[in-house]
Amino acid sequence: MDHLLKDAIREGRKILLEPEAKGLLKSIEVPVPPYEVVRDIEEAQEKAERLGYPVVLKVISPDITHKTEAGGVCTGITDVEALKKAWMEMVLKVAHKRPGARIEGFVVEKMVKKGVEVIVGTIRDEQFGPVVMFGTGGIAVELFKDVSYRLAPVSLEGAHDMMREPKGFVLLNGYRGAPPCDVEALAHTLVKVSRLLCDLKELEGFEVNPLVVYEHGVIAVDAKATLL
Incomplete structure (x- = not known):
């Protein structure tokens, strides 16, 4: 499990990015939803099609701990047009609410059923x-x-x-x-x-x-x- 922390330690970060934290969960066999890390909207569309709608879009930033408060989470995305809209709105909201925050990508994740x-x-x-x-x-x-x-x-x-x-x-x-x-x-x-x-x-x-x-x-x- 130590290798999952090495990037954060090397970069001097005090928080793990969501994919790193979920990597820890997978290493101890705790199930997580299927997800992909993407860098641009074209890649997001490709991965969303592969995962199957509906999906969730989440920002990845070492400077944002509470993603929802920063406008960095959108759930219930049902098709490609909704994904494009969510992407544009998220980029603008995060820039407004957390100016200067480093954006290292986005998570496109299969939306899970209610429980x-x-x-x-x-x-x-x-x-x-x-x-x-x-x-x-x-x-x-x-x-x-x-x-x-x-x-x-x-x-x-x-x-x-x-x-x-x-x-x-x-x-x-x-x-x-x-x-x-x-x-x-x-x-x-x-x-x-x-x-x-x-x-x-x-x-x-x-x-x-x-x-x-x-x-x-x-x-x-x-x-x-x-x-x-």
């Missing part, structure tokens, strides 16, 4: 060392702090325990007639992510938000990583 969104993260605490966090995804994390914590790495049994603590766990059990989610796959993902900071001493933190949980399996839609 239950959760957040899985790990941080290197000054007092306790690596700590793993689990919570309901999306805005609920910011509004309600509906999360649980454990020292990392966490066992499979410990992962199941911390998953049950947040109030949002009810959503994973088949809320309002929905099928129950694959909590076993989710628990295994928690275990894998909890080990990242233990295995990679250069990592300060790692976050998957959202991690989408389905009736069968999970998929990591977005990931962020910071270096010490």
